[in-house]
Amino acid sequence: MESNITETTLHLSDLCCATEEQLIRQKLERKRGVHGLEFDVINRRLRVKHETALSDILQSLNEIGFKAEPVASDKPSGLHHRPVSMLLVSTVASGSLLLMGGIFSWLGSPEILSTGAFILSIVVGGWNIALKALKAVRNRSLDMNFLMALAAIGAIAIGEYAEGAAVIFLFALSLLLESMSVDRSQRAIQSLMKLSPLTARIRRNAVETEVSVEEVAIGETVIIRPGERIPLDGTVQHGSSTIDESSLTGESIPVPKQPGSHVFAGTFNQRGALEVVTTHRSTDSTLARIVHLIEEAQRKKAPSQSFIESFARYYTPAVFLLAIGIALAPPLLYAQPFGDWFYRALVLLVIACPCALVISTPVTIVSALTNAARRGILVKGGKYLELLARVRSVALDKTGTLTQGKPRVTDIVPLNSLSPRELLRIAAALELKSEHHLAGAFLEKIQEEGVTVDDIPIDQFTSMTGRGVRGIIGSASYLAGNHQLIEEMGLCSPDLETIFSRLEAEGKTVVALARDTEVLGVMGIVDPLRSESQKAIQELHALGVENITMLTGDNRGTAEALAKQVNLHETKAELLPDQKLAVISDLQRRYGVVAMVGDGINDAPALASADIGIAMGGVGSDTALETADVVLMNDDLSKLPYSITLGKRALRIIKQNIVVALLTKAVFLMLGVFGMTSLWLAILADDGATLVVILNSLRLLKHKELYSGTPPLGQP
DSSP, X not given: OOOOOEEEEEEETTOOSHHHHHHHHHHHTTSTTEEEEEEETTTTEEEEEESSOHHHHHHHHHHTTOOEEXXXXXXXXXXXXXXXXXXXXXXXXXXXXXXXXXXXXXXXXXXHHHHHHHHHHXXXXXXXXXXXXXXXXXXXXXXXXXXXXXXXXXXXHTTOHHHHHHHHHHHHHHHHHHHHHHHHHHHHHHHHHTTSOSEEEEEETTEEEEEEGGGOOTTOEEEEOTTOBOOSOEEEEEXXXXXXXXXXXXXXXXXXXXXXXXXXXXXXXOSSOEEEEEOSOGXXXXXXXXXXXXXXXXXXOOHHHHHHHHHHXXXXXXXXXXXXXXXXXXXXXXXXXXXXXXXXXHHHHHHTOOHHHHHTTHHHHHHHHHHHHHTTEEEOOHHHHHHHHTOOEEEEEIIIIIBOSOOEEEEEEEOSSOOHHHHHHHHHHHHTTSOOTTHHHHHHHHHHHTOOOTTOOXXXXXXXXXXXXXXXXXXXXXXXXXXXXXXXXXXXOHHHHHHHHHHHHTTXXXXXXXXXXXXXXXXXXXOOBOTTHXXXXXXXXXXXXXXXXXXXXXXXXXXXXXXXXXTOSEEEOSOOHXXXXXXXXXXXXXXXXXXXXXXXXXXXXXXXXXXXXXXXXXXXXHHHHHHOSEEEXXXXXXXXXXXXXHHHHHHHHHHHHHHHXXXXXXXXXXXXXXXXXXXXXXXXXXXXXXXXXXHHHHHXXXXXXXXXXXXXXXXX
């Protein structure tokens, strides 16, 4: 019987932290017909895979205090904002009443005034906390709301009204700070979507009209004037201009556009007027897909985040049990004063609050993901960010990664009576029937020379992967192939080897044209090195990457000449696509975490088998956006060391946050057990740790250049 599993995305306006995530998990995972839950706390979203009716899920969430509404899974979350106003009002009111009670006590006013102010402070600041605590108890969950409510009730029970009010106010303040930090992280992501205009000027029935971008269909003509942002992805039909694509690629140098060029939503038209035929709807633009993928990445938790959440799940009940032991054991076993030990137990309950701990990772991850996206680097999740920090080996494809991917024919060497022009004509006719990247070099060369190949009929065309092509022209068999193929065919000679060696030493790819058993000539093709390749490799060395290997199907001589220019550790040449997988496996065995950098299409198997697949040139490339773990949006290899540095910084900040949170807990646990601290100092310390963690994490949003040319010392 075929199951009918539905996937629904819900927006929960009250979802704020991992503790509430656990409450929802406990409620829904026990429910029959629920098959999976994925949380995006930053955007307050929950994705549910379920067979049971959606109304049952909404009812279950309502029972534990969460109002949920279905949203489109591919719709960016920019329309939803956390309503912090009520939390802000209640926190300010609670703090004001706490201050008022303190003033009454200091002035020596009647005790009823100060006590009344403190109790009102607890009620105003803690009513929502108490409701959540009650729902947690009903679902057998010891969350932080329960701990704080219990601490406040205990303080009231022993007459410590001021401390109870301080606990509630400071806890409410920490929730407010956490909510504001979550909003800050979300706004950073939403700012990307705001780059795209809400309206577009289109031509319908020869009349220009301005409509909402959602109303524009594929194939309509959009008019874009100088100084305007482009509202939708499309192809230029009329006009020419330069476009600032830094919103997608992080590259500030304008890109020239003319008829036939692709343009993207959110980019800035600088000079000329353009008429653009739309190729995507607004919800499917490159910018919208990038924002959607960033939000999807937040559901893919980093290993450190999963560990911290698991740790907090066991840590909180453990401290709660310890608090019960502290409250009961000394009075029962050693006749100690109950009040003193009960107070110490309340301090432990406050210290048990895991706010700083659970927020230590997600805000850091989101800040780093947003930082990367602003600079044209799309990282698909915290897992890959942490893996970038641990990269020990980088495998690089040659064509289109280290080189520009724009080969051109530079040498034509005839070896018999054929003229260079006729040699080029026959070789081009064969190559242009293939899908190999060298075909573009031959096409460019024949256009430059004014050569035509339409009059050369080719029969029985065959492509030999990684070696060359073959076909019948007239009654003769022709092949155009690389050095390796010519050797396999037994057609090499000392003179031919000399020519091959000379061209390969110059870093050129060699294509030989043969007829039957005779080599007619040799052509040298150069694919220029990217201008940033040498510096990028130098920076990878400085970052401590132990091994940098080039993988290519090109001949060994050409590959080694290029590798020498950029100072690589290893060169693996003459590889077929499946042989690259074996190289990746060997690198993983020797070094551990391996990143593979390629074009996202031809290198798909190697990208998939590496620990991190990094695709070059994701702008407009559906394949790269969907399949790679990291996408460098503008073909800029210098973004690779930047990405690794970003991963190292993020991991270092996560570790700093965890140390701050755990050290604060450890110190105040000890002080609490020995009666050397108070309730309000304990919660103040926890609030302080939370604030430090948040501010430390948000630093990643502000960094403009993470790599300055001086490598960070040591490992992250």
